[in-house]
Structure formats: structure tokens, C-alpha cells
Amino acid sequence: MLVIYDSHARAKREFVPIKPKTVGMYVCGMTVYDRCHIGHARVMVVFDMVVRYFRASGYEVHYVRNITDIDDKIIARAAENKESIRSLTERYIEAMHDDAAALGCLLPTAEPRATESVGDMVAMIESLIERGHAYRAANGDVYFDVSTFDRYGELSNRNPDDLRAGARVEIDEAKTDPLDFVLWKAEKPGDPSWDAPFGPGRPGWHIECSAMSTRALGATFDIHGGGQDLQFPHHENEIAQSECATGHHYVNYWMHNGFVRINEEKMSKSLGNFFTVAEVMRQYHPEVIRLFVLSSHYRSPLNYSDQNLDAARASLTRWYTAIKDAPQNGTPNPEVMARFRGVMDDDFNTPEALAIVFEQISELNRSKDANCAATIKAIGEILNLGQHDPESFLRWAPSSSDQLSDEAIEQKIAERASARANKDFAASDRIRDELQAAGIVLEDKAGQTTWRRG
Template identity: 60%
Template sequence: MLTIYNSLTRTKEPLTPIVPGKIQLYVCGMTVYDYAHVGHARVMVVFDTVVRYLRARGFDVTYVRNITDIDDKIIKRAAENDESVDTLTERFIRAMREDEVALGLGAPDAEPRATRHLAEIIAMIEALVGRGYAYPAPNGDVYYRVRKFGHYGALSGKSIDELRVGARVEVGEAKEDPLDFALWKAAKPGEPAWHSPWGPGRPGWHIECSAMSTACLGEHFDIHGGGMDLKFPHHENEIAQSEGATGHKFVNLWMHVGFVRVNEEKMSKSLGNFFTIREVLKQYSAEELRYFILASHYRSPLDYTDENLKNARAALTGFYLALREAPAGGDVDPAAAERFYSAMDDDFNTPKAIAELAGLATALNRARQEGRHEEATELGATLRGLGAMIGLLRDSPEDYLKGAPATRGGLDDEAIQAMIDRRTAARKNRDWAESDRIRDELKRLGVILEDSAQGTTWRRG
């Protein structure tokens, strides 16, 4: 039985689809005003892995991930750049999709944009006003009455009284209560605006996801996910809005991905301590970044360091060395598969699943060395098949081990082969000093040579 840790109930719960065999999943995506960083990559990779695994286990998954293309940060950045909001957001949507392709991620089934769901947003606000959960203010804003929603704080574990301490009404706001939050913001000079029953303005950030998720998946769906930083207030507010508007349960299971940390601080744009996906992919392959992310449980903090990424490279090198010599073909070993499924079925425990893969690689090396070819064939097929279920070990061993010069060293394949040819000639002439010099030079440049009776092969170290 597959269980998932539900952030709302703080317990692991069985995944029981609303419609048998079908899973509806909504994930809060990017606010597109800058390049995606490793924190965003973690959320993308985690839910890409969740979707891959659920589909591999036979579920019909509908995966929706939104784009926030209008909010305060976007408006501020566009003004700083002296460009339109549309120009800014289109540029960074293109960049986000380039990063997704570079990471080898599967595309969501739907990718709603806030500015294309204004009708649904306005309709939901009207429903909240009609049910007494929201009120138009004299300044043209519309606010949500937090105290009206009896379960507010259930997701974050915060009490109304705790939240009341420190709550403030900013200049220009017209709230009944400092805890209330904006559903609709009246237009300000120079800002994008849309018509509404309350005058020209734009939606608040929180209502966007409530409207987009229900527009794509209905008023009640299976799983809602996102980064840990969204638990409060964003997801707390989504629950209040959605359930206030419909009168029934919004989501069955809430999944939250832990922070990526740099020097024990959360990686974020506001702190200025972030590394963009495209910067990281200049030094490490997409699979190495994916392995680095999956080597820790998705709910745990993840420390971003070069050492941890190098460890990911070393681990993947070991897997691909095992697979390079494995015979092609074979069937997946049912016993090994069950151990792997057991790990993944326990709240997507990828570190334990990877440990099972490592055990298979060790067994594969032993079987091959001992001449048990049939067993090696089955173990190789099992390692490839199970790894692919979480998006790993999909490259050919040669492609991975030779790697890309951009991430593994400056020499291209032709230059390496030319040096190997010179070394081969030196060995034929019994010029061992020159042979060793070339081997050492290649090693210094990150290229490892492996001699065998069949000749010399190479890989990037």
C-alpha cells in the first residue's frame, strides 16, 4: 500500500484516489520574474519523480503545475527593468521551459497561467462575498475574513491568537481585521488591471491557485504539493478560500518539499544566496543534479554543496560502470522490484530506493566477475528498469561515462582519442615513459583510461 505523509494531518496516510485508478495532482509552480534556482529544481524534480513512479505503478495521473504571471514581485521587477509585465513574464517562462528541458523533466498535463483565468478568479471571489467569507472594502480591495473560517491554521499549526500577535494593517489597506488578506487589489497608477465587479484591479496571489486548481481538477482532488515555504500563508489561504467558496473539502493530501540550504540558510532570491539551474548545469549533468536531489528524502532539508554534487557524480559513475559491462536484455527480478517498491511506497523514500539500486549494482558486478552471465543480465535489466522509474540511469553507459566537456573537463572526444592513439603507438614502441606521461596528462585533465585485452577505453573522472 502506498502511503504519503499528509502535511495537514501530520501522519502518513494511504493513497486512496477519489476516482479509483486516477490521481489528480496540483503543484504550485514558479512566479516568473527571474531564473529558476536549485530550490525550484528540487520541487520540479520531486514531483516529476512522484508522477513517474505513480504512472509506473499503473495510476492514471493528471499533473497540473501553474505559472504565476501576475503578482507584486513581477510588477516590481518589470518597473525596475523599465519593461512591460508581459515582456518580463514571457522571457522567464521561456527560460523556465528551457531549464525543464535541460533537466529532462516530463511536461505537466496542464500549465495554467493566472492571467488566463481571471473569469474563474472573479467568480470565486464573488462566491466568497456571497457566502460572507469576503467583503469589498471602500478602497476597492476585496478581503477574506480569516476569522470566519473555523479551521484556519490547521495546515500550519498556527492559532488565530498566535497569528493576531504581530499582524499589521499596511498603509492604504482597509481591512476589518489585521489577519484578513487580499483577494482582489484595486488598480494603482501604472499597474496592470482588469475589470471586475469591484472596479479595475488584479487578483491577490493566493486566490490565483485556488481558482486555477479547481478550474483544472475540480473542487475536490487528490494531492496538492509545493515547497515548504508555501505551507503558510499561501496553502493555508488556499484551503480557506476554496472550502469557503465550495462548502466542502478541497484536497485529500498535502505534500511539501523541504528547503534547499546554503550554509544552513534557506536558498532564496530574497536572501541572494541562490544558484540558478542553468549555472549548476554548466558544471554538473542534469542526472547528477537529479541524483543529488533524490539522495535525500523530499521532506528533509537539502544542503547544497559542491561536495554533495561530486558525491552524486561518483555514485552515478559507479552505477554506469556496472551497467557498461552488463549484457543487454533480461527481465526485472520480482524480489528486487518488491524491495524497491516497498521503499517508494513509503512516502516516496528515494534514499532507500537508491540504496536498493546500489545493492543491485554490487550484485551485478559480482555476478559478472564470477561468470554468472544469466544472472548478470537479469540484474542489469532490473537496475535499468527500476532506476528509470525515478528518472535515473536512462543514459547509455558510454554517453554518461564520456560525459560532456562542459561539465567534465575541457577536452572534447576527438582530442581525447588522439591522445589515446598516441599512447597506443608509444606502447607498441615500448616507450613506457611516453605512455605513462600521456596517461597522467589525461588523468590530470579528468579523463580515466582503462586498459583491457580488447583495447583502451576511457571515461571522464
């Protein structure tokens, strides 16, 4: 039995899909005005893991992740760069796809863009106006009337009266209640706009996800995911406007991954304390980042530090060193695989799953058992870890490093082999010591010398 922690229920619940052995899952994607940071990487890797595990468990998964390609930040960045919005967003969409691929993430089944879904947003706003849940304000903006939805605040466990007491209304806003949120922004000079029955303008952020998710997956679907920071107000607003527009329950299970933290602060672009995925990948192999993310439970805070990334690199080095020369004719151990599925069925407990893998790695190092190697391979295929060529991973070097090149190392090894052949063992030992000081580990076996970076 697979159970998922549902943020709305604030408890683990047995997963019962709307359609047997089929999963409809929507995850809030990126606002493409900059490179993805490690917080975004966590979202991508976590929900890629969820998709892969569902599929390995026999489910058909419809995985939808949107792209927000129209937004105040995008408009401002394009103006700052003196380039078109299209040029800006296309560049960062391509960069996002490159980052996701490097991290071993599958493409979503569908990846709708906000600018290509405005018609659906207009239709949803029309429905909300007709049903008495939205109004056009004096400034031309259209707002959702929160007072018409009596379950507002349930997802985030917040009291609307308390929220009103602390709310602030901006000078240029014309809403009647501080909690009301914008569905449609009236046209402004120089901003992109679309025609609509309630006046030209562009959609607000919250309506985008409601329109794109229900278009792709229907009025009610299984799982909605995203970062913990989106729980309020974004996901709270999605529930209100979606259920009022369609008349149906919106989402059955809400999944939120925890923050990435640096010095006890959430990593984010707005705080200016973020590291882009591209920056980190110059120092660490992308698979190290993937293991780093999966080493913590997806709901827990993830503490970013060089020490934790170094630990992930050491763990992967141990993994690849163990499987490099492992026997290949075994079959996965059914008892171990059952343990693995047991912890994964318990709200995708990847730290416990990885503990099982490293138990098997220890056993493989001790016994050289083919079934043990096959078990490690089977679990690695599901988590998409340990899937690179071992020699390639073990020889990987940071792109910005001053480490010895592969060619220089091979030359040193050839010189050492020549020295050994000439029985110049002092020279041979000196070369080995030089390489060891440079972080290169030599392994002599059956008359051959192989190497890896330590």
C-alpha cells in the same frame, strides 16, 4: 499499500484516490520573474518523481502545475528592466521549461497561467462576497474575512489569536482584521488590470491557485503539493477561500517538500543566497542534480554543497560504469523489485530506493548477472536515472572548464596506441600518466581503449 505523509493530518495515511487508479495532483509552480534556483529544481524533481511512480504503479495522473505570470515582483522587475511584463514572463517561462527538461522532468498534464485564468478568479471572489466571506474595503481592495472560516490555521497548526497578536497591518491596507488577506487589488496607475463587478484591478496571489486548481481538477481533488515555505500563509489561505467559495472539502492529501539549505539558511531569492539551475548545470551534469535531489527524502532538508554534488556525480559515475558493458538479456529480479516498491510505497522513500539500486550495482560489478542489470534498468526507468548513454555521461565535462576536449583526448589516445605499436612503452606510459593527471581514466579491453572523465 501506498502511504503518503499528509501535512494536514501530520501523519502518514493510506492513499485512497477519489476515483480508483486516478490521481488529481496540483503543485504550486513558479513566479516567473527570474531564473529557477535549486529550491525550484527540488520542487520540479520531487513531484516529477511522484508522478512517474504513480504512473509506474498503474495510475492515471492528472498533474497540474500553474505559472504565476502576474505579481508585484513581476511588475517591479519589468519596470526595472524597462520591458513589458509579457516579454519578461515569456523569457523566464521558456527558461523554466529548459531547466525542467534538462533535469528530466515530464511536462505537467496542464500548466494554466494566472493571466489566462482571471475570469475564474473573479467568479470565485464573487461567490465569496455573496456567501459573506469577503468584503470590498474602503481603498477598493477585496479581502477574505478570516473570521468566517473557523478552521483557519489547521494546516500549519497555528492559532489565529496568536497570529493576530503578532500581525502587522500596512498603512495602505484597509482590512478589518490583521489576518484578512487580499483577494483583489484595486487598479493602480501603470499596473495591469482587469474589469470586475467589484471594480477594476488584478488578483491577489492566493486566489490564483484556488481558481486554477479547482478549474482543472474540481472542487475536491487528491493531492496538493509545494514547498514547505508555502504551507503558511499561501496554502492555509487556499483552503479557507476554496472551501468557503465551493462549499466542499478542498484537498485530501497535502505534500510539502523540505527546504534547500545553505549554511543552515533556506535558499531563496529574497535572501540572495541562491544558485540558479543554469549556473549549477554549467558545473554538473543535470542528472547529477536530479540524483542529488532524490538522495534525500523529499520532506527532509536538502543541504546544498559542492561536496554533496561531487558525491552525487561519483555515484552516477559508478552507476554508468557498471551498466556500460553489462549483459542485456536479463529480466528484473521480482524480489528486488518488490523491495523497491515497498520503500517507494512508504511515502516515496527515494534514499532507500537508491540504496537498493547501489546494492544491485555492487552485485553487478561482482557477478555480471544479466538479471541484476535488468533490475537496475527497471528501477532507473521509474526514477528517470541512468537513462543517458553511458559513454556520453562518462565523457561529459563542465561547460566553463579548461579540461581537455574530447578531440584532444582522442588524439592523445591515438598517440599512445602508436607508441604501443612501436613498443615505445615509456612514451605510452607517459601519455597515460598525462591523461590521468588531467582526470581522464583509460580502460584497455580486448585490444580497444575507452576513456571517461574521473
